[in-house]
Amino acid sequence: MKIFASFGIAVAVIGLSSAASAQTRVKGPHAETAAILDCLLQHQHDLCSGRFSGGARPLAQNWLFWGPDKEFKLGPVLSTDFAGTQAVNAYLTRFLSGRAADVYDVKFKHQEMTFYIVPPDADGKIQFMRIRDGAPDEERADQFARGPG
Numbered sequence: 320m321k322i323f324a325s326f327g328i329a330v331a332v333i334g335l336s337s338a339a340s341a342q343t344r345v346k347g348p349h350a351e352t353a354a355i356l357d358c359l360l361q362h363q364h365d366l367c368s369g370r371f372s373g374g375a376r377p378l379a380q381n382w383l384f385w386g387p388d389k390e391f392k393l394g395p396v397l398s399t400d401f402a403g404t405q406a407v408n409a410y411l412t413r414f415l416s417g418r419a420a421d422v423y424d425v426k427f428k429h430q431e432m433t434f435y436i437v438p439p440d441a442d443g444k445i446q447f448m449r450i451r452d453g454a455p456d457e458e459r460a461d462q463f464a465r466g467p468g
Contacts, residue, residue: 352421352436353401355445359383359434360396360425370439373446382450394428402433402455410458411435415447424455433457 358367364383371379402422405411411420420435433455437447 349404349421349438351439352423352445355436355439355448356399356423356425356434360399370444371446371448372442372444375437375445375448378448378450379445393430393432397426397428398424399426400424405435408458414449418447420447420449422455 355367355370358370359379359382362383362385364380368380368383400423402424405420405422407417407419411417415435415437418437420437423434423436425432425434430452431454433451433453435449435451436445439445
C-alpha cells in the first residue's frame with residue numbers, strides 16, 4: 320500500500336514539474352525593450368550603440384551596422400509582434416543567465432526571428448539579449464539543436 324502511495328506522489332510531482340517548466344508569457348512590453356528593438360531593426364548605430372553592454376554589445380553591433388548582404392539574406396521587415404514577457408525557464412537560464420525577457424516575433428520577407436531582450440539594468444544599458452531563427456514557440460527545437468551546455 321505504501322508503495323502505491325509513494326508512486327502516486329511521484330507521478331504527481333513529475334506532472335507538476337513538467338507543467339511548471341512549460342513556457343509562460345504575460346502581455347505588456349516594457350517601453351525600453353520596444354525602443355531597443357526599434358533601434359536594432361532600424362540600424363540606428365549612431366543613436367543606439369551606447370545603450371548596450373556586456374554580452375549584448377557584440378550582438379547589437381551586428382544589427383546596428385547593417386550591410387547589403389544582411390538585407391539580401393533577410394529581406395525587409397514585414398511585422399513585429401510582442402509575444403510577451405517570458406518568465407525564467409530552462410531556455411532563459413541557459414542563454415540569458417536566468418533573467419526574464421521581453422520576447423518579440425519579427426518576420427522578415429525571407430525569415431522569421433525571435434528577439435529576447437532583458438530590460439535595462441540600473442545604468443540604463445541592455446546587458447542580456449538573444450536573437451535566434453524561428454518563431455517564439457520554437458525554443459525546444461533551438462535548445463535541442465544546440466545540444467547541452
